[in-house]
Amino acid sequence: MFPDPDLGQDVKTMCDLPVTDLVARAKNGDKRAWDALVERYAPLIWSICHRHRLAAADACDVSQSVWLRLVDKLDKIRDPAALPGWLATTTRRECRQVLRTARGSQPAGYAPDIETMPDVQAKTTEQEVLAAERHAALRQAFGALDPFSQQLIALLIQDPPLSYAEISARLGIAVGSIGPYRGRCLEKLRRHPAIAALINAEGRDPREDRRCA
Numbered sequence: 001m002f003p004d005p006d007l008g009q010d011v012k013t014m015c016d017l018p019v020t021d022l023v024a025r026a027k028n029g030d031k032r033a034w035d036a037l038v039e040r041y042a043p044l045i046w047s048i049c050h051r052h053r054l055a056a057a058d059a060c061d062v063s064q065s066v067w068l069r070l071v072d073k074l075d076k077i078r079d080p081a082a083l084p085g086w087l088a089t090t091t092r093r094e095c096r097q098v099l100r101t102a103r104g105s106q107p108a109g110y111a112p113d114i115e116t117m118p119d120v121q122a123k124t125t126e127q128e129v130l131a132a133e134r135h136a137a138l139r140q141a142f143g144a145l146d147p148f149s150q151q152l153i154a155l156l157i158q159d160p161p162l163s164y165a166e167i168s169a170r171l172g173i174a175v176g177s178i179g180p181y182r183g184r185c186l187e188k189l190r191r192h193p194a195i196a197a198l199i200n201a202e203g204r205d206p207r208e209d210r211r212c213a
Contacts, residue, residue: 149184
């Protein structure tokens with residue numbers, strides 16, 4: 001279920017693809033896409049296990065259980081963009097089951113509060129996963145722009161920022177046309193399937209994540 005320790009460069013490159021693409025390729029039997037999914041989301045699963053204070057062996061069991069569940073449901077995924085939320089929800093459910101089992105074997109009076117453990121670490125990891133998703137989607141959408149649009153966007157996000165006069169001189173366009181060009185470029189980015197899928201996923205009710213698979 002886990003990728004080889006020495007991942008090929010192609011797998012690491014695939015990690016930048018949108019989750020929708022990786023799921024589609026994994027469904028078609030592309031092992032590199034499956035390895036890229038594991039590479040991208042394994043830290044999320046392990047962080048949730050750590051937040052629930054599982055022993056290393058229990059965390060390993062939970063991780064394997066989550067990936068096995070995904071293998072079983074891979075062909076039935078209805079909304080690939082919701083996969084990170086599904087993984088997080090499934091991992092929490094598995095962790096809580098492990099803790100309930102452990103609690104049943106503890107002496108009377110021992111009752112760890114598994115429902116209200118601090119969630120800061122898990123939230124931080126989930127924020128990092130979301131940032132990675134945004135980055136991958138933006139890279140794909142940016143790569144789909146024509147060369148002029150790519151150059152314009154690159155100049156607009158320079159740090160320190162360039163003045164419109166400098167951008168005008170570099171691109172050979174009128175200062176007054178930079179704003180309209182910028183608007184059209186941003187609209188193209190928003191309409192790209194990877195960005196649109198991410199926007200839809202972020203606007204979804206979190207309870208819908210469980211319906212990913």
